Amino acid sequence: MAHIARSSRQLGAAIQRARKQKGMSQTELAGLAGLRQELVSKIETGQEGTRLSSIYALFAALDLEMVIDQRSGKSAPDIEDIF
Amino acid sequence: MAHIARSSRQLGAAIQRARKQKGMSQTELAGLAGLRQELVSKIETGQEGTRLSSIYALFAALDLEMVIDQRSGKSAPDIEDIF
DNA sequence: CGGTTTTATGCTGAAAAAAGCATATTGTAG
DNA sequence: CTACAATATGCTTTTTTCAGCATAAAACCG
Numbered sequence: 001m002a003h004i005a006r007s008s009r010q011l012g013a014a015i016q017r018a019r020k021q022k023g024m025s026q027t028e029l030a031g032l033a034g035l036r037q038e039l040v041s042k043i044e045t046g047q048e049g050t051r052l053s054s055i056y057a058l059f060a061a062l063d064l065e066m067v068i069d070q071r072s073g074k075s076a077p078d079i080e081d082i083f
Numbered sequence: 084m085a086h087i088a089r090s091s092r093q094l095g096a097a098i099q100r101a102r103k104q105k106g107m108s109q110t111e112l113a114g115l116a117g118l119r120q121e122l123v124s125k126i127e128t129g130q131e132g133t134r135l136s137s138i139y140a141l142f143a144a145l146d147l148e149m150v151i152d153q154r155s156g157k158s159a160p161d162i163e164d165i166f
Numbered sequence: 167c168g169g170t171t172t173t174a175t176g177c178t179g180a181a182a183a184a185a186g187c188a189t190a191t192t193g194t195a196g
Numbered sequence: 197c198t199a200c201a202a203t204a205t206g207c208t209t210t211t212t213t214c215a216g217c218a219t220a221a222a223a224c225c226g
Contacts, residue, residue: 003151006142008135014151025202036185041204049183050135051212052091059089059151067150068086068097068142108172119215124174132213134183 002067009046011055016044018062033057085150092129094138099127101145115144 003014019029026040033040034057043050043058059065086097102112109123116123117140126133126141142148 001153005149005151007139011135011149011151018151018153026204027202037203038186038205039184041202042183045204048136051183052094052133052135052138053131054184055135056090063154065152065154066088066094067152068088068094068101068147069150070101071146071148109174110172120173121175121216122214124172128174134213137214 008048012044012046015058018064032061091131095127095129098141101147116140
């Protein structure tokens with residue numbers, strides 16, 4: 001299921017979702033991606049200021065890929081962003 | 084046209100393409116995004132090690148958005164039968 | 167060709183993120 | 197409720213990225 005990630009929060013939510021779908025803990029994922037659990041936590045909770053390399057490491061560990069597209073008006077807002 | 088960016092190089096290429104499509108110079112884009120021309124150059128040439136915030140700044144300036152998708156597993160209905 | 171714009175490269179110092187460790191908080195079974 | 201697992205927070209040190217400036221190397225155009 002494709003997720004639009006226009007913010008760190010949406011990106012974190014997408015990552016968390018993919019991780020839970022695979023039944024992994026943050027510690028497991030961090031180990032796979034060569035990162036630390038604390039960092040995974042920060043990223044998933046949408047805290048600003050992470051490196052692209054960390055995101056790529058998580059994507060690889062979670063079998064995700066990034067697609068760059070022109071913004072279309074048809075925003076499909078994520079539930080998380082309403083609150 | 085959507086661009087898959089599994090590496091810094093692909094991401095840089097997608098950004099460069101979007102910039103040229105809008106007829107902007109790196110300096111113009113950097114100004115719009117609140118960055119410097121040198122950094123735009125580094126990102127476009129695919130040098131590793133950039134911050135996610137810089138990418139988001141460029142995306143916003145270029146009207147791009149990031150879509151997170153599963154690499155394998157689930158069937159991707161749109162693309163698979165083309166080749 | 168020469169001159170101008172654009173893009174790439176190389177420094178330094180300042181700022182920021184990650185590692186590493188400790189620990190608090192929350193979640194979840196039993 | 198209790199105990200354990202999972203997640204979030206805080207701190208210091210190390211590592212990395214960015215700004216800022218200079219300049220080299222291309223690309224463009226008369």
